[in-house]
Amino acid sequence: xxxxxxxxxxxxxxxxxxxxxxxxxxxxxxxxxxxxxxxxxxxxxxxxxxxxxxxxxxxxxxxxxxxxxxxxxxxxxxxxxxxxxxxxxxxxxxxxxxxxxxxxxxxxxxxxxxxxxxxxxxxxxxxxxxxxxxxxxxxxxxxxxxxxxxxxxxxxxxxxxxxxxxxxxxxxxxxxxxxxxxxxxxxxxxxxxxxxxxxxxxxxxxxxxxxxxxxxxxxxxxxxxxxxxxxxxxxxxxxxxxxxxxxxxxxxxxxxxxxxxxxxxxxxxxxxxxxxxxxxxxxxxxxxxxxxxxxxxxxxxxxx
Numbered sequence: 001x002x003x004x005x006x007x008x009x010x011x012x013x014x015x016x017x018x019x020x021x022x023x024x025x026x027x028x029x030x031x032x033x034x035x036x037x038x039x040x041x042x043x044x045x046x047x048x049x050x051x052x053x054x055x056x057x058x059x060x061x062x063x064x065x066x067x068x069x070x071x072x073x074x075x076x077x078x079x080x081x082x083x084x085x086x087x088x089x090x091x092x093x094x095x096x097x098x099x100x101x102x103x104x105x106x107x108x109x110x111x112x113x114x115x116x117x118x119x120x121x122x123x124x125x126x127x128x129x130x131x132x133x134x135x136x137x138x139x140x141x142x143x144x145x146x147x148x149x150x151x152x153x154x155x156x157x158x159x160x161x162x163x164x165x166x167x168x169x170x171x172x173x174x175x176x177x178x179x180x181x182x183x184x185x186x187x188x189x190x191x192x193x194x195x196x197x198x199x200x201x202x203x204x205x206x207x208x209x210x211x212x213x214x215x216x217x218x219x220x221x222x223x224x225x226x227x228x229x230x231x232x233x234x235x236x237x238x239x240x241x242x243x244x245x246x247x248x249x250x251x252x253x254x255x256x257x258x259x260x261x262x263x264x265x266x267x268x269x270x271x272x273x274x275x276x277x278x279x280x281x282x283x284x285x286x287x288x289x290x291x292x293x294x295x296x297x298x299x300x301x302x303x304x
Contacts, residue, residue: 142186142224143172149251153177159269161276166205174206176269179258181206181217184251188225191245193237196221200241215262219243222251 143162150160150173158177163170173184183203185191191199203219210217221243223230229247232254236242246254264272 138188138225139186142188142222145224145248146173146184146186146222146251149248150175152252153255157266157269159264159272164206166202166209169202169205171202171206175255176264176272177255178260178263178265179256180215180262181210181213181264182220182255183217184220184222186222186224186248188223190223191221191243193240196235196243196245197237197240199243203243213262218258220251220254221245222248224248 147160147162153160153175158175161174161176162172164174165171171183172186173182175182175184183199183206185199199221200219203217206217207213220232223245224247226247229249230245232244232246232250234242235245244254
């Protein structure tokens with residue numbers, strides 16, 4: 001009986017110890033599983049926050065556990081700083097309109113009608129100005145043909161200058177070279193008598209800009225739209241200055257037929273180009289009666 005009692009008690013003690021070990025192991029497993037689940041849950045939440053901030057254009061700090069940011073209240077310091085920054089940017093844009101970003105202009109599907117539809121002026125009102133514009137366009141065509149013809153002159157021996165303004169008069173071509181100095185006009189129609197006198201008097205202004213040059217500046221009128229050949233000929237009325245009149249096909253031959261007695265040397269041509277080269281770095285000359293660069297005067301009524 002004693003042996004039986006001892007054996008039974010020993011087995012009971014071993015069973016209790018085994019049960020406690022199993023219980024402790026089970027609790028450890030449960031705790032480990034709980035920690036793993038919590039860690040996985042936190043990892044998923046952190047990844048979701050990163051994706052949310054990336055979609056909103058802001059990246060959270062590594063390891064941040066803060067809740068998603070909310071718009072600051074109007075009375076918070078952050079809101080005050082944002083308002084001040086917006087006000088400063090608006091003031092800078094107003095002070096410098098060139099910094100404004102222009103929105104892309106989309107073409108209108110239906111173009112707007114003209115602001116002033118129909119006609120307001122009669123043909124009689126427009127006709128005088130239309131005649132002037134027509135003459136200006138014909139003159140432009142004529143001068144283009146003369147310019148093309150003058151390209152046959154060797155550049156090292158001749159200088160051809162266009163649109164020279166002297167004493168308020170516009171000279172289409174001022175030509176200097178081995179046979180002298182020439183002032184040439186281009187017309188698409190026969191010149192009038194008073195035009196020949198005007199051309200000659202205007203060419204004389206070129207002579208005034210050549211002190212020491214002993215020859216005369218020869219004046220020529222080149223007709224470019226004539227339907228027949230026009231040989232060079234001197235035309236004038238009694239007691240009035242005149243000019244040479246010719247067709248464009250005779251222009252080069254007319255220039256070259258004069259002798260070299262009053263011609264311009266190649267070194268003179270080179271020096272002329274150097275002196276006439278615009279010097280952008282030099283200060284503008286002070287001219288009496290010149291309009292000042294600054295200041296403002298209220299224009300009179302009706303002047304625009």
